[in-house]
Amino acid sequence: MAIRPISDPLRIGIIGFGRIGAEHAAWLASAHNARATAAADPTSARAALARQRGLRIHDTADALLADPAIDAVLISTPTAMHFEHASAAIAAGKHVMVEKPVTLDLPQARTLARAARQRNVTLSVFHNRRWDIDYLTVRAAIASGAFGKVINIESRLGQFASCVGPAAREYRPQWRNEAAFGGGGLYDWGSHFLDQMAQLMYPAQPLRVFAQLRANVWTKDCDDFARVLIDFDNGVAALVEINTTTTAPLPRWQIDGTHGSASSPASQSFDTRDWANLAFTPTTGDAKRFPMAEPGLTETQIWEQFAAAAACGQGEPAVTIDSVLPTMALLDAARLSGQTGTAVSLKRSPE
Numbered sequence: 001m002a003i004r005p006i007s008d009p010l011r012i013g014i015i016g017f018g019r020i021g022a023e024h025a026a027w028l029a030s031a032h033n034a035r036a037t038a039a040a041d042p043t044s045a046r047a048a049l050a051r052q053r054g055l056r057i058h059d060t061a062d063a064l065l066a067d068p069a070i071d072a073v074l075i076s077t078p079t080a081m082h083f084e085h086a087s088a089a090i091a092a093g094k095h096v097m098v099e100k101p102v103t104l105d106l107p108q109a110r111t112l113a114r115a116a117r118q119r120n121v122t123l124s125v126f127h128n129r130r131w132d133i134d135y136l137t138v139r140a141a142i143a144s145g146a147f148g149k150v151i152n153i154e155s156r157l158g159q160f161a162s163c164v165g166p167a168a169r170e171y172r173p174q175w176r177n178e179a180a181f182g183g184g185g186l187y188d189w190g191s192h193f194l195d196q197m198a199q200l201m202y203p204a205q206p207l208r209v210f211a212q213l214r215a216n217v218w219t220k221d222c223d224d225f226a227r228v229l230i231d232f233d234n235g236v237a238a239l240v241e242i243n244t245t246t247t248a249p250l251p252r253w254q255i256d257g258t259h260g261s262a263s264s265p266a267s268q269s270f271d272t273r274d275w276a277n278l279a280f281t282p283t284t285g286d287a288k289r290f291p292m293a294e295p296g297l298t299e300t301q302i303w304e305q306f307a308a309a310a311a312c313g314q315g316e317p318a319v320t321i322d323s324v325l326p327t328m329a330l331l332d333a334a335r336l337s338g339q340t341g342t343a344v345s346l347k348r349s350p351e
Contacts, residue, residue: 009033010307013037015039020076028303031300037069038058040061046171065092072096076099083112090115090119091115122310138200151235153236153254162217163185163244177222183219204232206233212338329346
């Protein structure tokens with residue numbers, strides 16, 4: 001791919017202008033080196049909204065990909081469509097940002113990674129919660145050594161409400177509760193929290209996964225309750241749980257170590273600053289709160305780093321596709337375990 005002048009903003013087309021696609025357009029409006037210029041959405045109301053935001057409208061994703069005025073593409077369609085749309089974008093020579101999870105499974109993610117390398121295009125995944133203030137606070141607290149040897153880490157989201165949330169009503173507002181579209185709590189919040197856990201534990205590697213995936217209240221064919229247990233090779237026992245069927249949510253974070261334990265509260269508004277209130281009870285001495293971490297990258301800054309890598313060859317995007325492969329391996333293992341009712345062993349390092 002040709003290197004663009006640094007003063008020339010990366011021109012981005014959005015495939016799928018639903019709720020999150022519209023949010024990306026707003027984040028890009030503040031970027032200094034990238035801007036959303038076009039969109040493709042099959043729903044007339046969403047296309048009209050994109051037009052109101054000043055974007056050119058294409059009737060189909062293929063038409064958008066054929067537009068020579070588009071340098072890069074955001075894939076923000078339902079999860080089950082990510083692989084098809086990202087593959088087509090890479091084949092068209094476009095740089096690609098994909099909403100999480102990148103694909104339905106690890107083999108598809110590896111295929112995209114190979115294709116991007118062959119076409120010499122930048123491929124990234126929007127795992128923006130790697131910079132949530134609560135996650136950064138937990139990471140800093142563990143790195144401080146205050147826990148001694150870490151024994152257990154639990155990461156939870158609890159609510160009595162569907163993961164669907166404020167989806168765009170004009171398309172198919174319940175798709176996150178439909179398996180055919182890649183729905184379910186494991187793929188939704190679970191992909192964020194498993195990604196955080198993999199990043200938090202690195203360079204430790206997961207050895208085995210056991211998952212309980214249930215459809216109870218909001219869906220019939222995918223999970224509205226997802227509990228994933230992970231054994232890491234450094235001895236840490238980890239848990240990620242997305243429970244949308246509880247009226248009494250458990251703490252967002254629970255960490256236990258040989259020198260003490262800490263937890264942070266649930267938040268029904270998903271306030272990451274509330275989640276970052278990490279209270280520590282040592283085995284000896286007085287209880288305290290860990291200091292809140294410094295803010296991480298904003299969504300706009302994630303886009304700016306992507307644009308710098310794609311347009312100017314300056315470094316890597318904030319989230320590389322290779323860094324996401326361990327997350328996809330955990331998702332695959334969790335789904336397989338949920339289907340079989342048995343623990344699933346993992347290779348030490350996904351290729």
